[in-house]
Amino acid sequence: MIDLQGGELDEMIVAEKKQVACEYHNEAWADGICDGIEAxxxxxxxxxxxxxxxxxxxxxxxxxxxxxxxxxxxNHGEFRPDRSLQ
Structure with a gap:
């Protein structure tokens, strides 16, 4: 059985919601591009x-x-597409 503290569980829920939101945005973005809308x-x-x-x-x-x-x-390069995660 997994025993998570309240804060850890909350962080996991937020992380999962962010992942799902990112997937929704990526899908909408791809649809827009396919429809000829500029980035x-x-x-x-x-x-x-x-x-x-x-x-x-x-x-x-x-x-x-x-x-x-x-x-x-x-300014710290966090959003650069070529940045490396360490």
């Missing part, structure tokens, strides 16, 4: 939709803080 249009629309929903739920200040964190991650 830049898909990306801008996805970001705009996400930001609108996050501002609605959490407010502008929290979203600005999130964007600051995302900018740092971008």
């Amino acid at each position: 830049e249009i898909l990306a801008e629309t996805a970001i705009s939709t996400a930001l609108t929903e996050l501002v609605r739920r959490h407010g502008e200040a929290d979203v600005i803080a999130l964007l600051d964190t995302m900018r740092e991650r971008l």
